[in-house]
Amino acid sequence: MRGVPPAVSPRRLLALCGILLLLASCRWGGADEDDGGERPPGAPTGVTAEAGSATSVHVMWNAAADARVSRYEVYRGTTKVGDVPASEHMVDVTRLRPGTSHVFTVRARDHDGRLGPRSREVRAKTPAAAAADDTAPTRPADLEGRAAGSRAAQLSWSAATDDRGVVSYDVYQGGTKIHSVGGNQTATVVTGLRPGTRYAFTVRARDAADNLSPAGSAVRLTTAGGADGRATSPTGFRAASEESEGAYYLVLDWVPPRVDGVVTEYEVRLDGRVATSLVYGGDAPRDRATYRFYAGREPGVTHRVRIRAMLPDGTWGGFSAERAVTTGGGG
Secondary structure (H helix, E strand, O other): OOOOOOOOOHHHHHHHHHHHHHHHHOOOOOOOHHHOOOOOOOOOOOOEEEEEEOOEEEEEOOOOOOOOEEEEEEEEOOEEEEEEEOOOOEEEEOOOOOOOEEEEEEEEEEOOOOEOOOOOOEEEEOOOOOOOOOOOOOOOEEEEEEEOOOOEEEEEEEOOOOOOOEEEEEEEEOOEEEEEEEOOOOEEEEEOOOOOOEEEEEEEEEEOOOOEOOOOOOEEEEOOOOOOOHHHOOEEEEEEEEEEOOEEEEEEEEEOOOOOOOOOEEEEEEOOEEEEEEEOOOOOOOOOEEEEEEEEOOOOOEEEEEEEEEOOOOOEOOOOOOEEEEOOOOO
C-alpha cells in the first residue's frame, strides 16, 4: 500500500513554479534571444549565373516577396562580392579569373540587419582570356520586340559576329543595362515592366576580352494597360483525375513560362479560388512540371483549374488556360 505523499510547503511550491517559468521562457533550438521573435528572411530562390566575359559573371535571382528585405548580399565562395538593394535582383561580378569555375550564393538581409541563409549554390565558368583581342563584336541587328501583356516584353535579334566568339548579350532599357543572356541566345523576355508604359530597348554583344559592341537599333513598344500576361503564362497545361485508396487527386502538368531566371513558385486556382501554392525548394523544372493535390473523396465532381507563375522579378505572370476535370473521370 502506497503512502500518502507529503504536502509540499508553500516555499518549495514557489521555487518549483519559478523553475517551470524559467524553462518555459527558454528558446530551446529557437531564434536568437535578441531578435524580438522575428525570423531572418528566407533564402533567395531562382539563382542563376552566366559568364559575361572572361572576367565577369552575371548573377540573377528571384525578387523576394518579403517586404522586410532591405538588400541582397552576393558571395563567391565565402567572399562577399556584391551588395544589391532590394529593388534589384541581379548583379555583374567582375575582376574574376579567366578560364575558371566560380561558385555563387545569395543571401537576403532585412531592415533590422538580420541575415538570412544562403541560397543554393550556382556555378559559372568564365571562358579563357583572349590574348591581344581589341576587336569588338558587330552590333546585333534586326532587333524586334512586342509587348507581352502589361508587364513583359518579348525581344529577339540576329546574332552578332566576333573573331573570337560572342560570350554574352547585354540588354539595355534606355541607357541602363537591365539584363544579360548567354552568347548562344538571341531572344529573351523582359519582365517587371509597368502597364501602359512606353519603353525603348537596345542590345549589345560582348566577347571574352570584355569588348562591347555598339548598340543595335532601338525597338520601342508600349505595354498593355491591362494584365493579360500572355508571354508569362504556363503553356501546354493539362489536368486529370487520379484515384488512390478511396480519395481523388488532381494531377496537373504544364510547360513553365520562358522568362529569364528560374520560376520556383506557382499558384493553383480551383473553381475561381486559390487552392494551393507550389514552391520548389531545389532545382525547379524548366521543360515540363507536374503537381498532384488532394481533391476529395466524392466521385463525379467537376472542377475548373488553372495556374500562374511567380516571375523572377517578383510579379505574377498570366494565367494558364483553364481546364475542367471530373473526379473519377480521368481527365
